[in-house]
Amino acid sequence: xxxxxxxxxxxxxxxxxxxxxxxxxxxxxxxxxxxxxxxxxxxxxxxxxxxxxxxxxxxxxxxxxxxxxxxxxxxxxxxxxxxxxxxxxxxxxxxxxxxxxxxxxxxxxxxxxxxxxxxxxxxxxxxxxxxxxxxxxxxxxxxxxxxxxxxxxxxxxxxxxxxxxxxxxxxxxxxxxxxxxxxxxxxxxxxxxxxxxxxxxxxxxxxxxxxxxxxxxxxxxxxxxxxxxxxxxxxxxxxxxxxxxxxxxxxxxxxxxxxxx
Amino acid sequence: xxxxxxxxxxxxxxxxxxxxxxxxxxxxxxxxxxxxxxxxxxxxxxxxxxxxxxxxxxxxxxxxxxxxxxxxxxxxxxxxxxxxxxxxxxxxxxxxxxxxxxxxxxxxxxxxxxxxxxxxxxxxxxxxxxxxxxxxxxxxxxxxxxxxxxxxxxxxxxxxxxxxxxxxxxxxxxxxxxxxxxxxxxxxxxxxxxxxxxxxxxxxxxxxxxxxxxxxxxxxxxxxxxxxxxxxxxxxxxxxxxxxxxxxxxxxxxxxxxxxxxx
Numbered sequence: 001x002x003x004x005x006x007x008x009x010x011x012x013x014x015x016x017x018x019x020x021x022x023x024x025x026x027x028x029x030x031x032x033x034x035x036x037x038x039x040x041x042x043x044x045x046x047x048x049x050x051x052x053x054x055x056x057x058x059x060x061x062x063x064x065x066x067x068x069x070x071x072x073x074x075x076x077x078x079x080x081x082x083x084x085x086x087x088x089x090x091x092x093x094x095x096x097x098x099x100x101x102x103x104x105x106x107x108x109x110x111x112x113x114x115x116x117x118x119x120x121x122x123x124x125x126x127x128x129x130x131x132x133x134x135x136x137x138x139x140x141x142x143x144x145x146x147x148x149x150x151x152x153x154x155x156x157x158x159x160x161x162x163x164x165x166x167x168x169x170x171x172x173x174x175x176x177x178x179x180x181x182x183x184x185x186x187x188x189x190x191x192x193x194x195x196x197x198x199x200x201x202x203x204x205x206x207x208x209x210x211x212x213x214x215x216x217x218x219x220x221x222x223x224x225x226x227x228x229x230x231x232x233x234x235x236x237x238x239x240x241x242x243x244x245x246x247x248x249x250x251x252x253x254x255x256x257x258x259x260x261x
Numbered sequence: 262x263x264x265x266x267x268x269x270x271x272x273x274x275x276x277x278x279x280x281x282x283x284x285x286x287x288x289x290x291x292x293x294x295x296x297x298x299x300x301x302x303x304x305x306x307x308x309x310x311x312x313x314x315x316x317x318x319x320x321x322x323x324x325x326x327x328x329x330x331x332x333x334x335x336x337x338x339x340x341x342x343x344x345x346x347x348x349x350x351x352x353x354x355x356x357x358x359x360x361x362x363x364x365x366x367x368x369x370x371x372x373x374x375x376x377x378x379x380x381x382x383x384x385x386x387x388x389x390x391x392x393x394x395x396x397x398x399x400x401x402x403x404x405x406x407x408x409x410x411x412x413x414x415x416x417x418x419x420x421x422x423x424x425x426x427x428x429x430x431x432x433x434x435x436x437x438x439x440x441x442x443x444x445x446x447x448x449x450x451x452x453x454x455x456x457x458x459x460x461x462x463x464x465x466x467x468x469x470x471x472x473x474x475x476x477x478x479x480x481x482x483x484x485x486x487x488x489x490x491x492x493x494x495x496x497x498x499x500x501x502x503x504x505x506x507x508x509x510x511x512x513x514x515x516x517x518x519x520x521x522x523x524x
Contacts, residue, residue: 024368024371027368032357032359095353100351103323104373105373106372258323261324
């Protein structure tokens with residue numbers, strides 16, 4: 001009777017996703033956003049304004065706008081979703097609601113899928129607006145199908161959600177969470193081929209850029225720009241982005257601990 | 262030093278043996294032995310920082326680095342099957358400030374009792390929980406614009422959803438006015454009597470101790486007494502539980518000598 005053994009229970013077998021808990025979580029996240037119309041407006045309109053700005057910055061050189069514009073269509077959803085998710089999950093951690101949810105019968109997968117579903121929905125709307133504006137009003141020259149642009153944008157948004165979720169585990173405050181944006185996103189932005197083709201970089205940097213997921217997001221967008229149908233390079237790029245998103249989501253799930261110190 | 266004069270009833274709601282919790286370099290709970298009987302209101306009392314919240318988190322299964330034996334409702338603490346059977350309210354209200362009272366409860370109800378088939382039952386539970394904590398007039402107000410006391414009542418209402426067999430409430434009456442405090446204590450007793458639930462309620466206000474069936478008096482990570490309020494007063498020859506507590510602290514200090522300085 002007096003022998004000491006850990007009171008910690010054995011972990012439960014991994015549960016399959018519960019659809020109604022996932023959709024309830026997604027609906028809750030969207031409902032929270034609905035009480036915050038300014039955030040929604042910023043998320044949806046800022047990318048459009050940036051594209052508009054860019055179009056007239058490169059007024060004399062339509063080719064440059066084509067290159068950068070297509071890349072940005074992939075980068076915007078990534079950055080927006082990264083920011084929104086990292087702050088949202090940080091708030092979930094600091095307000096105690098995460099602890100409460102994990103003391104309830106909610107699977108970690110339900111929570112993460114719920115967030116991904118909610119922010120993915122917003123990302124689709126954001127990308128549809130930005131893509132529509134770029135293609136039909138700003139004269140962005142895309143040879144491939146706009147649907148493929150949307151697909152890449154959605155995958156980028158999921159990658160942003162995944163990175164944000166993961167990074168929020170290492171932020172103790174919202175100040176820190178926001179600072180992770182330059183730390184995690186800026187290096188990728190510089191190395192993804194937006195400013196100069198990746199093959200022109202110093203070989204060391206080119207190797208690093210080969211290992212960063214945003215590079216493939218931009219490559220994928222550029223494939224759609226230049227080819228009428230799905231190329232193998234496009235399939236490879238999107239598969240890499242999707243794979244990274246899943247991997248980082250799994251890492252993010254590992255940071256959600258039921259028992260904390 | 263510890264008192265075992267009571268006879269533990271059959272299968273208590275919580276049974277701890279040698280319960281120890283370490284947080285960083287500090288041992289917060291030191292080999293506690295206690296039981297929480299079923300169907301009663303047990304008060305967990307002691308000064309701030311004595312380990313009450315840590316003990317509650319261990320019972321609920323959210324505390325890491327727990328050793329010893331800790332059985333809750335017949336299973337080891339933190340067992341997945343317990344998640345639907347325990348209601349837990351943290352000290353700080355854990356609700357979404359950017360949702361209304363009803364939206365908060367709707368969401369947590371959907372997690373506890375998912376599926377479209379349960380929608381009717383959920384609606385009933387949510388409405389009852391809001392009425393339980395006397396917030397029916399504030400159903401559609403954003404939680405963020407409520408007062409501190411109202412927000413902690415929303416948090417309490419979440420724990421009342423469904424019919425938890427064990428309610429663990431961390432200082433649920435802090436910052437509430439006397440009328441509301443009395444009403445909530447009445448509610449706690451109703452829940453114990455009518456729904457047969459076990460309640461473990463922490464407080465550092467000693468006058469609330471008089472309202473409990475049983476008391477666990479804590480100090481510096483140890484349990485000073487585990488008894489009924491009446492028995493405590495009789496044993497120590499004190500008028501109030503507060504006096505009894507002070508008496509026990511003096512006794513422990515005299516017996517243990519350097520207990521406090523070993524922290």
